[in-house]
Amino acid sequence: xxxxxxxxxxxxxxxxxxxxxxxxxxxxxxxxxxxxxxxxxxxxxxxxxxxxxxxxxxxxxxxxxxxxxxxxxxxxxxxxxxxxxxxxxxxxxxxxxxxxxxxxxxxxxxxxxxxxxxxxxxxxxxxxxxxxxxxxxxxxxxxxxxxxxxxxxxxxxxxxxxxxxxxxxxxxxxxxxxxxxxxxxxxxxxxxxxxxxxxxxxxxxxxxxxxxxxxxxxxxxxxxxxxxxxxxxxxxxxxxxxxxxxxxxxxxxxxxxxxxxxxxxxxxxxxxxxxxxxxxxxxxxxxxxxxxxxxxxxxxxxxxxxxxxxxxxxxxxxxxxxxxx
Amino acid sequence: xxxxxxxxxxxxxxxxxxxxxxxxxxxxxxxxxxxxxxxxxxxxxxxxxxxxxxxxxxxxxxxxxxxxxxxxxxxxxxxxxxxxxxxxxxxxxxxxxxxxxxxxxxxxxxxxxxxxxxxxxxxxxxxxxxxxxxxxxxxxxxxxxxxxxxxxxxxxxxxxxxxxxxxxxxxxxxxxxxxxxxxxxxxxxxxxxxxxxxxxxxxxxxxxxxxxxxxxxxxxxxxxxxxxxxxxxxxxxxxxxxxxxxxxxxxxxxxxxxxxxxxxxxxxxxxxxxxxxxxxxxxxxxxxxxxxxxxxxxxxxxxxxxxxxxxxxxxxxxxxxxxxx
Numbered sequence: 087x088x089x090x091x092x093x094x095x096x097x098x099x100x101x102x103x104x105x106x107x108x109x110x111x112x113x114x115x116x117x118x119x120x121x122x123x124x125x126x127x128x129x130x131x132x133x134x135x136x137x138x139x140x141x142x143x144x145x146x147x148x149x150x151x152x153x154x155x156x157x158x159x160x161x162x163x164x165x166x167x168x169x170x171x172x173x174x175x176x177x178x179x180x181x182x183x184x185x186x187x188x189x190x191x192x193x194x195x196x197x198x199x200x201x202x203x204x205x206x207x208x209x210x211x212x213x214x215x216x217x218x219x220x221x222x223x224x225x226x227x228x229x230x231x232x233x234x235x236x237x238x239x240x241x242x243x244x245x246x247x248x249x250x251x252x253x254x255x256x257x258x259x260x261x262x263x264x265x266x267x268x269x270x271x272x273x274x275x276x277x278x279x280x281x282x283x284x285x286x287x288x289x290x291x292x293x294x295x296x297x298x299x300x301x302x303x304x305x306x307x308x309x310x311x312x313x314x315x316x317x318x319x320x321x322x323x324x325x326x327x328x329x330x331x332x333x334x335x336x337x338x339x340x341x342x343x344x345x346x347x348x349x350x351x352x353x354x355x356x357x358x359x360x361x362x363x364x365x366x367x368x369x370x371x372x373x374x375x376x377x378x379x380x381x382x383x384x385x386x387x388x389x390x391x392x393x394x395x396x397x398x399x400x401x402x403x404x405x406x407x408x409x410x411x
Numbered sequence: 412x413x414x415x416x417x418x419x420x421x422x423x424x425x426x427x428x429x430x431x432x433x434x435x436x437x438x439x440x441x442x443x444x445x446x447x448x449x450x451x452x453x454x455x456x457x458x459x460x461x462x463x464x465x466x467x468x469x470x471x472x473x474x475x476x477x478x479x480x481x482x483x484x485x486x487x488x489x490x491x492x493x494x495x496x497x498x499x500x501x502x503x504x505x506x507x508x509x510x511x512x513x514x515x516x517x518x519x520x521x522x523x524x525x526x527x528x529x530x531x532x533x534x535x536x537x538x539x540x541x542x543x544x545x546x547x548x549x550x551x552x553x554x555x556x557x558x559x560x561x562x563x564x565x566x567x568x569x570x571x572x573x574x575x576x577x578x579x580x581x582x583x584x585x586x587x588x589x590x591x592x593x594x595x596x597x598x599x600x601x602x603x604x605x606x607x608x609x610x611x612x613x614x615x616x617x618x619x620x621x622x623x624x625x626x627x628x629x630x631x632x633x634x635x636x637x638x639x640x641x642x643x644x645x646x647x648x649x650x651x652x653x654x655x656x657x658x659x660x661x662x663x664x665x666x667x668x669x670x671x672x673x674x675x676x677x678x679x680x681x682x683x684x685x686x687x688x689x690x691x692x693x694x695x696x697x698x699x700x701x702x703x704x705x706x707x708x709x710x711x712x713x714x715x716x717x718x719x720x721x722x723x724x725x726x727x728x729x730x731x732x733x734x735x736x
Binding site: 111114116122129131132133139165173208212215222313 | 435436439440441442443444445446447449452453454455456457458459460461462463464465486487489490492496498499500502530531532533535536537538540542544546547549551554556557558621622623638
């Protein structure tokens with residue numbers, strides 16, 4: 087192979103020397119050096135994506151770069167943080183220059199969109215996988231967590247649910263959609279999820295708790311309930327679906343994907359009654375709908391699912407990479 | 412498999428809830444939340460270790476955890492930073508509980524040694540690999556970089572060189588050592604390298620540039636020379652070897668491993684003449700020897716190797732994971 091490790095890094099990932107003022111030293115030394123302004127708290131999250139486990143071997147490198155960053159930025163959104171810096175560890179079976187060009191073009195486009203800077207990482211040889219560590223900033227004392235929810239809070243979700251699972255089903259030929267627009271819309275929701283950064287920031291002073299929906303609503307709301315010692319009543323009739331989903335999928339399948347499908351990267355958040363009016367104003371310009379889907383209840387009640395105020399039973403769970411599926 | 416992803420994380424990596432005061436929120440939310448004191452700069456470094464590329468499949472999990480952290484902390488040492496937080500992304504082919512127990516015991520022992528806290532990460536299924544992102548703190552304006560070296564600076568290294576390559580050769584049956592103590596000493600230098608954190612901190616106000624020796628002295632000194640636009644004269648007779656190396660390896664092989672073997676995780680640093688006296692005092696208690704091996708020269712001279720003040724020719728280079736070897 088003619089191209090050494092340092093050449094690869096230099097050529098594809100060291101293209102933009104500087105953009106953020108808080109980056110004293112970026113790529114090219116033993117460490118990056120960063121400054122954090124007074125009264126700002128640092129939020130850090132790490133995600134690994136492995137070929138075959140998190141994405142299909144056929145994925146377009148531009149989609150992969152997009153999704154890897156979006157998934158990670160979604161964790162910052164769930165804390166109400168401003169995205170700032172990225173460390174990228176990229177393991178590749180070989181140096182494939184067209185692949186690297188497409189991947190890095192897409193990555194830098196997205197970094198630019200979020201005002202983020204790539205500050206370092208590592209490039210190694212092995213089966214294709216990526217580990218991203220994102221760093222964001224949030225004013226001290228104003229970060230959203232999973233543990234602040236209170237009984238009586240209203241439960242909201244941003245956007246629509248289940249579309250990403252439908253998009254994955256399309257890619258895996260488990261779902262057939264003949265309408266081109268609907269097919270494209272569902273695929274886009276799987277391949278190009280939109281982290282709700284503006285929602286998260288708008289929620290800093292309004293929501294008691296927030297999480298991003300990566301493993302399915304039930305599983306992720308469950309983390310809030312556990313951390314906050316609450317139960318919940320979910321109005322199944324209120325779950326928001328996209329137009330494409332409503333047109334192309336049976337109501338039962340749509341509900342299952344919405345509750346357990348995962349990878350929607352919408353936010354689930356809880357808001358006290360007193361903040362509901364302010365919420366409508368604050369989220370009005372955030373660029374995606376938001377829907378009240380239920381209310382927090384005492385922990386002893388667990389999760390109750392309702393239709394027209396009558397309890398119904400569901401047997402599904404969120405997915406888990408290490409569980410047999 | 413009976414053990415889900417979240418159980419694994421909870422059981423082995425969420426054992427110590429809190430230790431550092433600057434960790435507002437550790438493992439268990441969408442992000443960790445950290446505070447950075449005024450006048451401190453954040454140093455961040457990422458390293459990936461892949462089975463088969465960076466470690467042998469037979470490696471003991473305790474050694475792997477030790478080395479993964481040591482390698483990464485070595486980058487903080489090279490900046491003069493205090494180690495603070497770790498994000499760990501662990502990709503495993505299966506949930507092997509004895510392996511996880513040994514790995515995490517060793518990891519927490521080392522984290523405790525450095526006063527570091529595990530703040531988050533990810534656990535995924537795939538071929539065995541680890542990505543660590545370490546965060547350290549360094550007083551503003553006092554970090555060591557690769558680019559501060561000046562012509563006339565004296566070139567130093569900590570400890571002894573080449574032992575790690577000898578240890579690897581032992582593991583791969585390319586070297587035979589019958590003396591048990593020497594064998595153990597060389598193996599330990601490969602399996603349990605000691606990042607020079609105290610050296611790095613002591614050098615903050617004394618060295619003009621520093622780097623850790625991960626790819627071999629020639630390669631890593633080369634990064635300083637390139638970043639600082641200097642050349643160098645290296646006195647091959649001054650290269651420091653361990654007693655075990657001197658007893659068990661031919662001088663020619665010892666020199667080759669010292670210059671190009673890699674993975675010693677010693678520091679290479681450059682010091683102006685005026686600071687040499689202070690250096691002796693500052694490093695006296697740092698726990699490892701340090702040796703002057705040459706002097707920086709004008710860039711036009713490149714790297715010159717000397718024996719008894721007479722130039723000699725060498726044909727070797729540092730290694731590169733993506734180059735044919």
